[in-house]
Amino acid sequence: MIHGSPRNPILALPEIFRVTVRQLLGRRRTLLLLLLAALPLLLALVFRLFDRIDVQRFSNSVFDGVLIAIVLPLTAVLFGTGAFGAELDEGTALYLLAKPLPRWAVVLSKAMAAAALTLLLTVGSILAGALVEVIPAGEVGVRATEAYVGATVVGGLCYVAVFVAVSMFTRRALVIGIGYTLIWEGLLSSMLPGIANLSIRQYALGAGDWFVQLGREPARLPPETAVVLSVVVVVSALVLATWRLMRFELSGGAD
Amino acid sequence: MSAGNPAASSPAGSIYDLGYRHYEGKRRGRWFAAWSLYVDSLRGIWGFGRPTSAKAAPFILAGLYALPAVIVLAFSSIISNSIATGATNPADLPNYANYFAGIGTFIVLFLIAQAPEVVCRDQRYQVLPLYFTRAIDRFDYAMARLLSLATALFLVLMVPVIALFIGDILMSADAFKAIGSEWPKALPSIPSNLLIAASVASIALALSSYSPRRAYAAVGVLAYFLLVEFVPLVIYGIGHEAGAKWVDYLPLITPNTGLSRATDWFFGTPIPPDFPSSIGAGAYVLAGLVSTLLFTGILAWRYRRIAA
Amino acid sequence: MTTAPVANSPAVDIAAQAPAIELVNVARWYGNVVAVNDITFSLGPGITGLLGPNGAGKTTLLHMLAGFLAPSAGTVRVLGLSPSRDPSVYRRIGLVPERESVYGFLTGFEYVRFNARLQGMRDADAASRVAIERVGLQDAADRAIGTYSKGMRQRAKVAGALVHDPQVLLLDEPFNGMDPRQRLAMMDLLGEMAAAGRTILFSSHILEEVERIGTEILVMVAGRLAASGDFRAIRALMTDRPHMITIRSSDDRRLATILIAHPAVFAVELQQNAVSVQTAHLSAFRRIIAEASLRAGVRLIEVSPADESLESVFDYLVHR
Secondary structure: OOOOOOOOHHHHHHHHHHHHHHHHOOHHHHHHHHHHHOHHHHHHHHHHHOOOOOHHHHHHHHHHHHHHHHHHHHHHHHHHHHHHHHHHHHOOHHHHHOOOOOHHHHHHHHHHHHHHHHHHHHHHHHHHHHHHHHHHHOHHHHHHHHHHHHHHHHHHHHHHHHHHHHHHHOOOHHHHHHHHHHHHHHHHHHHOHHHHHHOHHHHHHHHHOOOOOOOOOOOOOOHHHHHHHHHHHHHHHHHHHHHHHHOOOOOOOOO | OHHHOHHHHOOOOOOOOOOOOOOOOOOOHHHHHHHHHHHHHHHHHOOOOOOHHHHHHHHHHHHHHHHHHHHHHHHHHHHHHHHHOOOOOHHHOOOOOOHHHHHOHHHHHHHHHHHHHHHHHHHHOOOHHHHHOOOOOHHHHHHHHHHHHHHHHHHHHHHHHHHHHHHHHHHOOOHHHHHHHHHHHHOOHHHHHHHHHHHHHHHHHHHHOOOOOHHHHHHHHHHHHHHHHHHHHHHHHHHHHOOOOHHHHHHHHOHHHHHHHHHHHHHOOOOOOOOOOOOOHHHHHHHHHHHHHHHHHHHHHHHHHOOO | OOOOOOOOOHHHHHHHHOOOEEEEEEEEEEOOEEEEEEEEEEEOOEEEEEEOOOOOOHHHHHHHHOOOOOOOEEEEEEOOEOOOOOHHHHHHEEEEOOOOOOOOOOEHHHHHHHHHHHOOOOOHHHHHHHHHHHOOOHHHOOOEHHHOOHHHHHHHHHHHHHOOOOOEEEEEOOOOOOOHHHHHHHHHHHHHHHHOOOEEEEEEOOHHHHHHHOOEEEEEEOOEEEEEEEHHHHHHHHHOOOEEEEEEEOOHHHHHHHHHOOOOEEEEEEEOOEEEEEEOOHHHHHHHHHHHHHHHOOOEEEEEEOOOOHHHHHHHHHHO
């Protein structure tokens, strides 16, 4: 227009990304997440305290049982629902939406910011734990670390995409996300093996098997299937979020 | 538009008696105020006096906790014969003694949903000063809120107990004799559930009181119940194998598992073999009491310091 | 600011022919509540004040214009496009929402530049500096918005909305929280933009704000358009309205017969336990009523003017 011809909307992505990252790094929330992310390191130190280097056991109980089962979904739910949900809550979403940007660009940049923070925290957490306890075991340890980093990345991307999408549909996204994590991913997916095809945690672990068999009782999902399903989840969640944002309406009654 | 207002054009100011009346009656004081707050929070937890949507979460979650009891009743009426012949081990089915240990996760869910409900709004909407200028003081406020949550939890915990109790009586041939024999079996549920309710309510409320936003409070409560449950058990497992003695104390601090073992003490059930043999069931009861006191203290401290 | 007339792209030529803002039979309801009811108007360049009591549907109307609500019926066009379907129209719309929320962690400058960059502006930094200057926030530009006063936040929001020099500027209660001096400055700014051919629509529930800047006004009451046109003409109609006074006395009927004889009294109506009087002059009437009651030996129990709030003025407009 006056200040130049329309530019590629992709150029707006880094701007939204930057602002979202600053938005998400609120004080108390980040502190809680840092505390959670420090757990693998803490537990690794405990293992070393007892002079144990036990890749299998540490990965199963800490990487799988704590990080992928608890810390990863919690981090993703906080960042994923916060990325757009906080803007809706506080009313700043209007500034973002009153711009000549295609809606997919808004969704994508929000999701990328949430995913970047989630992965930074969780992958960092795995590496910290692995450096102390797993990698010293040698080749096996390195492979296991790769596997869990891979699983975390896949799981993190899926969780974030899903939670970003959920936050477009409801203001109670965080509570719903927690309920889903606990009941579906936590309780049901371990009780009912049939859920493996519909559980992000299983996709993550399945994808991790790509690098090395994670040593669980027969892997529930073959790695190829897990990766394909993850891509389907991420893409459809982002498409759904975009679709919803295109039909965005301010909620609330008359005035 | 002040020109049209006769009061604005009158020469001097005046005060109008608009007919408000002063309250001349008796005032019932601090205890009644605290009691009112207690009753109000208890109603709030169940969504009474709020829209239907506010009733959904507490009733669904309480229902989920009670659901297995109902299922067990249905099942046991069918398979009671096979139990009699020893085909199934009746101890595996949920009963008074092992109910919480098996299904306690739903209590955590109930807490995540309802504990922030009790304390967060008052901070978010900055209405605490309104309470503190009334007959109650900060401590009364915290205790009334805590007791209401504990009461609500106790109700949730007792529903399946009562369901099992009634079911067992109705299924027996002689109802009156059954009451006599069931009663002593069910009785320990009362003290053990009181301990559970007080302990987890104090934890959840103390943590929730640190955030004005319900969602973050929920995450905090969840993180506590997952991690303090899990981490000590992992450390215990590894330390026990390594022959360390001090790790025997770790299971004491777990919220759900610890309270499950405390329940064992009330029912006189032996402690499962994967727990340290050096720690008796009584120690878990003590740990539950200490934790309750500790978190009640944290809650009271929070409200002593909170800006209002 | 480089306010070259917008006339060098074909899309703008089309827009220049259509009215900047056009609503045809627009309605919006939420469930059973009708917020905006069958409104039709169109606006060209200049300032228009959208006036109405709280809850009249002003915000709903502005949100429909800004594309955040789709009309339940009718069509909304801004610069010839439907804003709820086509985000590209935001290139030429600036929006100042009512809620005070801003990104508190950004500085004023960063916030304005954020808006400029999302508008895809080539020299976002320079444009942001100009916009900051226009709202007079230079001194606070490098402070976090979280530390701003209400009026400063409001100005930061305006700067963010006009940084891309929009053709249409929509402002919801823009003067909230501003002190009188800031209001005047803001009014001047809006006036300048209007003089440069921009279309500006702002809402307010305070008559005096509108009186000062709005040459054209739209009055909404209970979701409907109650009046539109030149402010002074409508205002004259409003003051023309007689004052309503309700009187309770020991003998209403007797008092009424005496009052009706006075030329300053337009109408007297006997009601149950009260008499309601319409008069043009309040001060004169106060003398009259005292005299009359004394003469007739009637004891006055209550003399109260009927509600003179803005809302009742609007009521008058609607029920006229």
